[in-house]
């Protein structure tokens with residue numbers, strides 16, 4: 153192990169408990185008791201100035217009295233004594249400290265918490281917590297928590313920010329027969345955070361699945377990086393609370409207001425290949441299934457059912473959870489012709505009919521298990537007299553134990569108390585059987601999502617071709633002018649430097665120049681007010697569209713000046729921008745911002761004036777490669793519009809991807825840009841490109857989040 157190795161936390165060679173107590177009701181007693189009774193094989197040292205004995209262990213009056221090094225010290229003294237205990241640990245050369253005590257940043261006591269971090273860092277120590285219930289590690293046979301005893305060792309690791317939920321999970325996982333490889337309470341995360349814990353769990357052979365309960369993220373960029381690395385190796389399931397819209401309300405742009413914390417979180421998790429569960433039950437079901445199933449070898453899933461209705465429900469669930477049903481009719485016929493009655497169906501879902509006996513199930517499942525063109529199996533049943541008369545329990549056990557080594561399988565049987573009892577018994581013995589077909593399919597979906605993500609190959613980052621020197625020069629001038637937003641012509645300079653096509657335009661200071669500009673561009677043209685004091689141009693009556701002639705230009709010029717002076721009498725008007733009127737096509741929005749949690753984030757969606765009503769957008773943490781940008785584009789509900797509808801040709805998606813990568817490059821590499829929004833980005837048919845009709849760019853001398 154190296155000096156800062158996180159293994160000292162999970163596999164300490166020696167532990168101490170500062171605040172150990174002989175009172176069995178106190179946390180300082182319960183933790184010692186738990187460590188000893190979980191079978192920890194290293195030395196356990198209680199520390200309490202009173203001395204004496206606790207559970208036959210000598211109590212040291214100070215941690216410095218302990219012979220030999222201490223890797224992990226758990227602190228269970230009241231908050232006002234924690235600093236002294238941390239300093240004692242520093243003198244002793246402790247590696248990791250687990251601070252159970254509450255009363256720090258969670259109640260606003262940030263200073264004291266930071267002071268603890270300071271002492272720890274100065275002395276090469278690391279702090280888990282404070283405000284936690286502790287850590288359990290199956291590898292170390294160490295339950296250093298004040299949760300229940302008798303944790304079942306296994307292959308799921310839980311990392312939780314909620315203490316109460318985490319403690320409850322210890323009990324719940326046991327009753328669901330889910331074995332744990334570790335459980336870590338994160339609490340206030342003053343020092344050790346999820347990314348560091350993942351460092352250990354990625355490497356830990358005992359951990360097959362990681363379940364995280366998250367309330368907030370501190371260093372989102374590092375976390376995303378770690379998640380991407382981790383999900384290539386093992387599945388991660390996340391439960392997150394707090395679907396708050398607070399961040400969005402304070403935001404200064406569409407990109408901001410569309411980027412509700414929860415939407416960004418969901419999309420970024422998907423980007424990282426993390427499975428986000430909506431409920432605790434889903435999370436536990438998935439973890440158990442992922443820890444026990446073999447991975448699929450391919451996409452071809454089949455459904456075997458005795459009822460058409462439940463088969464259709466399962467097919468719907470497959471679509472929802474991303475399970476691909478095989479439509480290889482030849483394989484289906486060849487496999488099932490001999491075992492399905494002629495009045496059944498050998499098409500997927502395979503209907504072995506309501507009269508099917510358990511023997512019929514067994515025959516159909518056997519041939520499906522043996523066929524290499526079938527990669528996974530969903531077996532469904534509705535209660536019938538023929539099923540009830542046999543031993544469902546035995547049949548499922550037999551089929552599952554044969555099939556589970558070959559390919560992923562899930563079962564769902566629906567009916568009365570007898571069927572339910574059977575399902576419960578089988579499930580408690582580790583067989584993935586559910587009374588709700590959606591629950592069964594969601595487990596298989598979780599497995600497929602993980603498998604598809606881990607086998608996905610990116611196509612590498614590319615240089616999106618942005619002249620950053622030119623961009624920085626434009627922005628330096630804006631900042632020197634004391635503004636935090638770019639005027640239209642400045643935004644156009646940035647777009648030009650990024651190679652994002654905008655319509656031809658000129659700034660005109662008076663009516664004469666306006667007419668000259670319109671004639672140089674060619675009719676029709678658009679006219680927009682130019683004023684540092686008018687940000688929302690349409691609201692001020694500062695925009696005129698589709699001007700077809702010199703006369704219309706003259707009238708529009710007067711109308712714009714009149715309305716803007718009424719709207720903002722003190723505004724300094726610099727002139728108008730005369731812009732080529734481009735033909736319209738599919739209107740999209742491309743944006744980028746510095747997200748409070750994840751740092752640089754890019755957005756793509758359906759654009760135009762209804763963007764906030766439709767909220768048809770997707771987000772990604774930047775950097776992304778072209779294939780991820782493509783996934784982002786195809787994620788939105790309106791994606792078919794880009795494929796062309798009602799005889800239209802396919803749109804120039806390639807140019808959309810270019811644009812996303814370019815705005816991402818800008819937000820990541822120009823330290824002064826906080827928000828970029830292109831709306832609309834009009835996308836024409838393939839080969840005709842895309843045009844940014846409006847670009848809003850917000851800047852700040854020091855990059856800071858915009859919500």
Ligand code: ACO
Nearest residue numbers: 171173178179199200228229230253254283284285315316
């Ligand atoms: N060194 C060693 N031992 C000390 C020291 C010291 N410097 N100072 C005091 N002690 C001893 C005390 O004498 C006492 O031992 P005793 O029973 O022999 O007298 C022991 O440390 C504990 O001190 P108490 O004052 O009795 O404190 P108590 O056990 O009541 O509470 C605790 C301490 C548990 C840390 C409390 O302050 C606290 O923070 N509770 C909340 C914990 C929590 O909920 N954490 C979040 C978990 S997650 C969730 O939400 C479920």
